[in-house]
Amino acid sequence: MKQSQFLELLRLTKISLSEYINWGEEEVFKMPFAAIAAKRADILKPETDIAAENCLAAKNIPPKELRQKENPAENLNQEKQLEDLKNKLNSCRECPLGAGRLNCVFGEGNPNADLMFIGEGPGFDEDHSGLPFIGKAGQLLTKIIEAMGFSRAEVYIANIVKCHPMKEPSQPESRGNDRPPSELEIETCKKYLDMQIDIVKPKAIAALGASALKGLFPKEEKTISQARGAWLKYRGVALMPTYHPAALLRNPELKKPVWQDMKAVIKFLQGIAK
Template sequence: MPLNQVPNQAELIPTEKEPEAVSAVEAGSLEELRELYKDCMRCPLGSGRNKLVFGHGISKTPLMFIGEGPGADEDAQGEPFVGRAGKLLTKMIHSIGIDREDVYITNVVKCRPPGNRNPEPVEVASCMRILENQLKLVSPKLIVTLGNVPTRALLPDIQGITKVRGKPVQYKQWTMLPTFHPSYLLRNRTAMPLAWKDFRMIASMAFETAE
């Protein structure tokens, strides 16, 4: 099926074999992968987007952040985490001595869900092939999932974010650490101390060197 054709819901259900999936070998870089999917219309979100929000950062880094999906600011600029939540995320990254430009940041879905709602399961499923290829190309030491949506996109049977945040888990060959989404922290300031604790752990897990 061409990337600019919208499939029905049944076609979006993940299967063990996806013959149309673009492999990381075929896409030799993140830029090549972005180019392959720039006109993607595999789910209804594509028809309502202003810009596809692919990801931002360096191609090889120990640390990769995964959010839910673009908001209005991200949809307008084509970059992830540039609104209020993005400014908070940048501040938290800087607070642990890391430059935002030295990590890779993306979302589960690359197009903005209307009304800033959570992505539907079929929308997540249609974008998972892109995310999997991003993971292979970036090859991070640590994946940080921000909130329930990306955490459950990778590990569907995991508990809610309040139960699993700050607890390292394994996703395929990668270590994954779930934590709160910055938009949640903007609404729930009492959770900030827990988030700061998670970020201190993130710094040591992603950038510590073996002695």
């Protein structure tokens, strides 16, 4: 490694270390921050994905190609099934949200992801772009994903409803017009999320926030504060409820419990990869 590369690696390691401290991590020296810094910089051997492999090795999760399902045709099929479903939902008006939305926000990511994040629903930025979690809360989710050692492209991100729930649906150009989805909207749209889960077949799901928790488990009486940190099961997949990134923007003290929950997810994925 050249001296300039080594210095760059040190600089990125320092940034990663600061981020872990910022997340309330008390055992930073057990975390794969150097490998994650290397992955971000991609400076060790740009012509291969060796930095990413280092990062996954640090978590004891096998490299991606070893995690691919045995039949490559199945992977292509997953991509095609998701594309077909997305095309179908682009013209969906089954629930009242279809009338006011600018774009159907289907979801994005690796069709064969081990880890899936499920949020509440699109907001202003997502409605305008058609992409999930790209506003301020989404940028924080990206940081969480990267602190876990993944890139956004390696996981799958979706919402419990695909269209923007607005207080005033005739004003999609207004910011601050968001509201949580209603029971009817969740009940109508949830079957499409179920289809996404069945196609991607993740090994673990992180459910973000109270609406995602209540939407997936209507009989759940616990609040998100009470339910977070304990594994549940949804459609046969291990599911970890935690706070929504938007809640962390309002209350940074919630970063620490979210990071604890995400560490449990990493540990779970490490366990089943062995």
